[in-house]
Amino acid sequence: MTIFNKNSSDLQLWLSVIRSKGIGAKTFWQLYAKDPLFPEVQTVSVREEMQQHVDRGFSFCAGFDEHYPEKLRSLIDAPPVFSYAGSVSLLQQTCIGIVGARNASPGGRRLAFEIAHELGKAGFITVSGMARGIDGATHEGSIETGTIAVLAGGVDVIYPPEHNKLYEKLRGGGDNGQSKGCVISEMPLGTAPAAPLFPRRNRIIAALCDGLVVIEAAAKSGTLITAMHAMELGRDVFVVPGSPLDPRSRGGNALIKQGATLVESAEDILAHYVDNKPRLRRSLEEPKRVQIELMLEDPIKVTSAIAADSLNPELSSKGGWFEILGLDPMSIEEIMVQNKGLSAP
Numbered sequence: 001m002t003i004f005n006k007n008s009s010d011l012q013l014w015l016s017v018i019r020s021k022g023i024g025a026k027t028f029w030q031l032y033a034k035d036p037l038f039p040e041v042q043t044v045s046v047r048e049e050m051q052q053h054v055d056r057g058f059s060f061c062a063g064f065d066e067h068y069p070e071k072l073r074s075l076i077d078a079p080p081v082f083s084y085a086g087s088v089s090l091l092q093q094t095c096i097g098i099v100g101a102r103n104a105s106p107g108g109r110r111l112a113f114e115i116a117h118e119l120g121k122a123g124f125i126t127v128s129g130m131a132r133g134i135d136g137a138t139h140e141g142s143i144e145t146g147t148i149a150v151l152a153g154g155v156d157v158i159y160p161p162e163h164n165k166l167y168e169k170l171r172g173g174g175d176n177g178q179s180k181g182c183v184i185s186e187m188p189l190g191t192a193p194a195a196p197l198f199p200r201r202n203r204i205i206a207a208l209c210d211g212l213v214v215i216e217a218a219a220k221s222g223t224l225i226t227a228m229h230a231m232e233l234g235r236d237v238f239v240v241p242g243s244p245l246d247p248r249s250r251g252g253n254a255l256i257k258q259g260a261t262l263v264e265s266a267e268d269i270l271a272h273y274v275d276n277k278p279r280l281r282r283s284l285e286e287p288k289r290v291q292i293e294l295m296l297e298d299p300i301k302v303t304s305a306i307a308a309d310s311l312n313p314e315l316s317s318k319g320g321w322f323e324i325l326g327l328d329p330m331s332i333e334e335i336m337v338q339n340k341g342l343s344a345p
Contacts, residue, residue, distance in 0.1 A: 009036070009064040011081070012050065016043035018080050019188065025077035032080075052189055058085050058155055061184075067092070074233050075207050079186035082204075083155040085171035086182035090125050090146050096269070097127040097209035097230070099202075099223045100134030101216040101248045108134060108216040108248070111240060113141035115213060118266030120145030127208050129201060130167065130183070132160055134215050134223075139181075143169050148182045148208065152201040153193035155185040202226040211236035213269065214260070217251035224251045227260070236272065238263045 017038050018028050031038055053060060061067050062081045069091040072078045096119050098112055112134045116126045120142035128135040130149035139147045149170050153159055158167045170181035186204070187197065202222055206212060206229035214237065217223035230237050237260040242249025256262050263269055336342050 009062065011060055011062050012046060013038065013043070014062050014064075015046045015050070015060065015081050017041050019046055019049070020044050025075075025079055025186070028080045029076070029078070049188060053083065056156060056189070058083050058189070059088070060084075061088055069208060071095075071209075072204070072207050075203060077203070078207070079204065082184050082186045083189065084182055084184040085155060087146075087180065088182055088184075090148055090180075090182045091184070091208060093125045093146070094123065095125045095127045095148065095209050097205050097212040097226070098134065098138040098215065099128055099205065099212065099217075099226050100214060100252075101218065101221070101223065102131050102133040102135075103248070104133035104137070104216050105246075105248065108240075108242075109137040112137040112215050115215075115266045115269070116141030116147070117145075119269065120147070122266070122270055127205055129198075129205060130159075130163055130170070132162075136163060136166060139166055139170065144180060146180045148184065150201050150204045150208070151183060151185040151193070152187075152197040153185065154187050154189045154191040155183055156189045157192060159193045198222050199225050203229045206230040206233055206235060209235055211238060211269065211273075213263070214239045214252045214255060216240075216242060216246075216248040217255075218247055219250040219254065221251055224255070227255055231260075236261065238269055238272075240264060 017023060017031070018025070020041055020043055023031070023041065031041060034040075050060070052058075060081055061084055063073075063078065067088045072091075098116055100108060100112065104112070116138045119126060125146040125148060126138050126142040127148045127150065128138040130136065130139060130151060135149075139149060143166075147170065149167075151157065151159070158164050167183065170183050172181070184204075185191075186200070191197070199222065202225045206226050209230060212227060212230040212235055214223055214227055217227070227237055237255060239252045239255045239260045239262060241253055241256060241262055241264075244250075244253065261268075261272065263272075332344055336344065
């Protein structure tokens with residue numbers, strides 16, 4: 001647990017220390033404990049970086065700032081300063097992380113969208129990493145209710161490039177009550193996302209969350225690093241199980257064997273908090289808590305926007321051929337065999 005006072009401090013000093021050569025977050029706090037004025041540190045100039053933030057519409061949040069999320073302080077290497085755009089107040093709310101495979105299956109992406117959508121309606125803020133696959137579907141599913149993207153590179157670097165529109169939605173509106181998104185990063189502007197930076201990003205995702213949902217994770221993946229961080233921090237870890245034949249499910253299934261909670265829908269997650277977590281239950285607004293209880297009594301299945309564009313009444317009707325599709329690929333011939341009279345076109 002990182003401990004420091006909240007008295008007004010000098011942002012320029014803190015930034016110049018953390019940007020100095022050889023000083024990471026853990027070293028920063030060790031030096032801070034000795035002397036908050038950092039007399040031993042040869043600091044670097046950060047005036048240009050600070051001006052770039054102003055010019056490009058980004059902001060800083062330091063550990064002494066009132067907006068700095070308490071949950072981040074559970075890290076021994078909590079970022080002393082991070083950059084952000086959008087509504088930083090979202091970081092102080094009740095958050096659920098949703099992470100998983102970049103090469104996620106269509107079913108996995110759809111489930112991520114639906115779970116994020118339902119949790120958002122219930123009053124939770126979602127957290128993910130804006131990567132391809134599960135991350136992107138999570139942000140899209142909850143962009144209207146509140147979602148946070150933690151980036152591995154600089155807060156101004158859009159990665160992957162195809163998430164340009166999503167990124168603009170996340171950072172738009174500022175902290176004026178209109179924005180429902182936020183992007184954050186502890187790295188300097190312009191930093192390209194590189195392999196060593198993703199595990200560092202993952203610890204922040206885990207710390208911001210009250211609970212973490214894993215949807216499709218290979219046996220060796222960044223998703224498992226996030227889950228392990230979450231477990232170490234005492235966060236709830238939920239896993240959507242997958243087929244043993246799918247390599248994308250082996251890591252998640254292993255987490256279940258280690259004690260993670262098996263879930264199949266947003267209703268399972270909501271039931272966990274209604275039954276077991278009075279602190280989180282109280283943190284949700286009263287109308288939304290009522291909504292959770294109603295959902296548990298009469299679950300509403302939501303068709304995600306990801307699939308909505310490709311569905312029509314004939315395909316989604318009860319007994320239609322769409323219902324035989326699962327997560328494993330099926331050939332057109334297999335579909336035709338099970339649906340007599342259906343032609344290939």
